Amino acid sequence: NAGVTQTPKFQVLKTGQSMTLQCAQDMNHNSMYWYRQDPGMGLRLIYYSASEGTTDKGEVPNGYNVSRLNKREFSLRLESAAPSQTSVYFCASRGQWAANQNEYFGPGTRLTVT
């Protein structure tokens, strides 16, 4: 049981390049989330998916797109990277029922845009 996995762990992009961050969970969770964490700031929600086939914007969705490929996988795409997107990105998932409200986080992807 690997929990939440993310790839890659580190990435350096030039301004204008695109990339996709991958996330997968093996806990059969319905809900999945993408956050960014900037130095000195807490987590900010980018996008989330309440269930397979649905996605919704969070606080800071501009410059990003997401795909809920299936129940396990939720990817985040940067179409044209900008230096302001330099951050650490975390994927998370949560079960549906009240007894399992814990949100489980992946190890993060550290992205630098030059």
Added chain:
Amino acid sequence: GNSVTQMEGPVTLSEEAFLTINCTYTATGYPSLFWYVQYPGEGLQLLLKATKADDKGSNKGFEATYRKETTSFHLEKGSVQVSDSAVYFCALLGMIKAAGNKLTFGGGTRVLVKP
């Protein structure tokens, strides 16, 4: 809307000292409350939680009590170790138990324990 306010860090203390991190919240009804911990270079992991008023969550020597009357969920540990050095996040999950219900995080408090 929901919000969480926690004390700003960094908090620096010596090993075996007492730690308190204050957390207050604004939400309607009876949210669930959480403390997450982030060790250097890692993702967040759940430290403890409480789902109703007067519940006490505890784990690894840390405790927090859900106080509805003061809308608080302060984190405490009686004797910290160097290994407790981390960033601590207070969070709440609103009453609506919908699948899309989102956590609201505080800004995080960095704790540094010196030997």
